[in-house]
Amino acid sequence: MAMPVAPVLRYLRTLRRFWGTALATQLEYQLNALIELLAMAGNLAGSLLLLWLFHRQGVALGGWSWNAVLVVLGAYTFLDGLTSTLLRPNLSRIVNHVQEGTLDFVLLKPIDSQFWLSLRTISPAGLPEMGLGVVLMLWAARRELGALPPAPLLAAAVLLLAAAVILYALWFVLAATSIWFVKTWNATEVLRAALTAGRYPVSAYPAGLRLLFTLVLPVAFLTTVPAEALLGRLTPLTALTSLLLACGALVISRAFWAFALRFYTSASS
């Protein structure tokens, strides 16, 4: 790492405080925390039931065996959990910061404002879903292949991370537009719906949609590519494309944020 040690430590310490206070805030309302916990359990049960229903039918989609489909579904479940844990709690707040003018406080801190806005809070209710996603991927891949060699495992982990970065960057750019359109016309819901399309392998969709999901909305890179990696079916070119896409998306999100801030007028007192 080119970064000096001290700033990294400062960001880590800040993150610890961020999440510590986020948890403390949620625990402040005991009933609310209990309801969250119940909702999480219900959500998890629902996902499992859905899986079981699919399993009974044993359908194959887009030339993928049932177990391979489950790997894709695992990747989707992981990203959906990530959405509930970090993306939604943090990024949907940006619009409030803009509306109420509290973005001022964030911008005046000697810390990266994108870091602050993206990681200020955490909702642990989504963590089990993330865990379930990973377990499902591993379990289904093992059933499909009979073994889990380390190379595809590593590739899948990296590409799942890349998928998370792509999803985050898209979401952040949409949330950042609230600097102009104070109401973010629920564009993020569109993104979430697109993510839902990633429940199934891209090849299960008609050609037109397949193109859309690969070129316009990178749904293919969110779920299908990490699943392919785990199943050892990935071409190096796709892997490279996914990584470049992740890096590019992150860079663009940062540039876009810097650009958007030029238009920030700071809601008056």
Add this chain to the structure above:
Amino acid sequence: MATVMARGLRKTFRVADKQPGLAGTLRHLVHRRWRSVQAVREVSFSIEAGEVVGFLGPNGAGKTTTLKLLSGLIHPSGGELAVAGHRPFRRERAFLESITLVMGQKQQLIWDLPPLDSLRVNAAVYGIPEREARRRIAELAEMLELGEELTRPVRKLSLGQRMKAELMAALLHRPQMLFLDEPTLGLDINAQARVRQFLADYNRRTGATVLLTSHYMADITALCPRVLLIHEGRLFHDGALAELSERLAPWRQVRLELARPLSAAQLAPYGEIEALEGCEVRLAIPRERLTATITRLLAQLPVLDLEVSDPPIEELIGRLFRQGSLEPAPR
């Protein structure tokens, strides 16, 4: 050396010009019309390190916009601006570590948690080591007379306690430049006085530069030897408070409670009538004639009660601008 340098500072906002009603909304949807609002026009001033300067002006004069320009929240539309050797809107780390902005209307403390939690977050953000942070918290808490309030959820604190805790959060990193926008807003008289005392102490102890806006004249008189008077985005007065008071103080407000209602014509000889409602009267009386006029009032009118006070700053400034007695400060 001047720590704040503003030369020809300008800020123009583009706002939508929208007629009321459905028709207006539809027209706005199809054909948007924009209007430029010049919030700050050609403002020039400089401030030395350690000075305490008050920003005065009616609502919408451009005070808050100027503070936001100085703290780097918004880009200037034109002119030059340097604060502590930095260009504020670049928001470089060294700059942000040396300034703070307190806004009476917005809060940074976490609503559901005790102030101590917010303070720890800020300590981490500013990279203040834990032990040092504890020391500073103890020191600030003593200066602000905060104790167990620091471990009570913010939502359960009184407005005064909350503002003190806000000040702690804003000062933990020991800024050399304080921008305060209405720091005493809504506080009761005692709390206002304590906040003022604290700010004066802080300025004395640390030599920090303080820029503040306030609706309360007492804040300005107690803290600011120098004031900048801004109206419609222009700088009208830059100088000692004493100079400004000379222009403002000729008027005193005299409230009267009468035994029976009197007509405006009967009251006019005593001073300018500001309000007349039944038996309640408010007059503006030139200071040099105050004693004589009061003697006459008491002798000639059925006065039950009488109270002399300084008019609210907003009113004074409003009167000043209505009379047009101030020309833009020559630069």
